[in-house]
Amino acid sequence: MIARLHAAGHGVVGFDMNAECARGVKEKGIDVADSLGALVAALKPPRVVWTMTPPGAATSALIRTLSSLLSADDLVVNGGNSDFRDSRKLASELKAKGIGFVNAGVSGGTQGAKNGCGLLVGAERRHFERLVPVFEALAAPGAYALVGGTGAGHFTKAVHNGVEYALMQAYGEGYELLAASDIGVDVEATLQAWQRGCSIRSHLLEKLCQAIDGNPRLDGIKGFVADSGMGRWTVEEAIRLRVPTPTISIALQARFGSQQDDSPTMKSIAALRGVIGGHAVMKTGGAA
Numbered sequence: 001m002i003a004r005l006h007a008a009g010h011g012v013v014g015f016d017m018n019a020e021c022a023r024g025v026k027e028k029g030i031d032v033a034d035s036l037g038a039l040v041a042a043l044k045p046p047r048v049v050w051t052m053t054p055p056g057a058a059t060s061a062l063i064r065t066l067s068s069l070l071s072a073d074d075l076v077v078n079g080g081n082s083d084f085r086d087s088r089k090l091a092s093e094l095k096a097k098g099i100g101f102v103n104a105g106v107s108g109g110t111q112g113a114k115n116g117c118g119l120l121v122g123a124e125r126r127h128f129e130r131l132v133p134v135f136e137a138l139a140a141p142g143a144y145a146l147v148g149g150t151g152a153g154h155f156t157k158a159v160h161n162g163v164e165y166a167l168m169q170a171y172g173e174g175y176e177l178l179a180a181s182d183i184g185v186d187v188e189a190t191l192q193a194w195q196r197g198c199s200i201r202s203h204l205l206e207k208l209c210q211a212i213d214g215n216p217r218l219d220g221i222k223g224f225v226a227d228s229g230m231g232r233w234t235v236e237e238a239i240r241l242r243v244p245t246p247t248i249s250i251a252l253q254a255r256f257g258s259q260q261d262d263s264p265t266m267k268s269i270a271a272l273r274g275v276i277g278g279h280a281v282m283k284t285g286g287a288a
Helices: 002-007 019-026 036-042 057-067 084-095 109-115 125-138 152-180 187-197 203-212 230-241 246-258 264-277
Strands: 048-051 075-078 100-107 117-122 139-148
Touching (some): 002 125, 048 057, 048 125, 057 075, 057 084, 075 084, 075 125, 084 100, 084 152, 100 109, 100 125, 100 152, 109 117, 117 125, 117 152, 125 139, 139 152, 152 187, 152 203, 152 230, 152 246, 187 203, 230 246
Parallel strands (some): 048 075, 075 100
Antiparallel strands (some): 100 117
16 A cells, blocks of 8 residues: 555655564665654654554554644544444544544455555545545545545445455355255356356455365365454444344354354254253264
């Protein structure tokens, strides 16, 4: 992202606690500060500081530290996947100091970094308009929008990721059914045909095709799927608003299931069947 801004002619200064990342930026001919204080000092007021950090305590601490270094009329843009409720709190704190806050949901992955990402921007309109040249440098053509006020950027990104969970789950279930078939289905050829002209073609299906290329059985890959928090926030807000989201909710629960080495739920059911019906119970190690 910083390389895209630099290539578009914006004056940029980077900072990263990871020395390897900092070196990589320097090698592109971009200035890199050795501290947050040096970063702020290197920028001409009114400043714009764009953060990309993990959600929760790390992001909150960073932005609060920045608020003690910045001045009135400066802008902080949080482009990480933060909880929109945290973003609203931070925006209020910064506003009390005269510092603007913009929350930008960023999507597109590594391909977006190269070819332009999608940006879901929550901000006051005057802050959004000030940053339009920055958004145009980062986003794919037409792929940025002011989606609402404070918190709206991260909220719409959370819902985006919830939908993504559901789509991934559907593709995964389709893949498993194809792979389980006993009639000789060519899984790779099927997915390629789906992607090249069928109604369920998509960016995600394209990536699944790449993932199984040459390894249709996905040998060597553990079925553990992490959840970043975005799906949880989506479901939490759906509950608060009484909006039914069964598909997204089930996809989130499936990820939780994948994170268990041995399901306590299924253990209890196996034990219960043994007690009520005398069914064989598989013991640890494979013995019955």
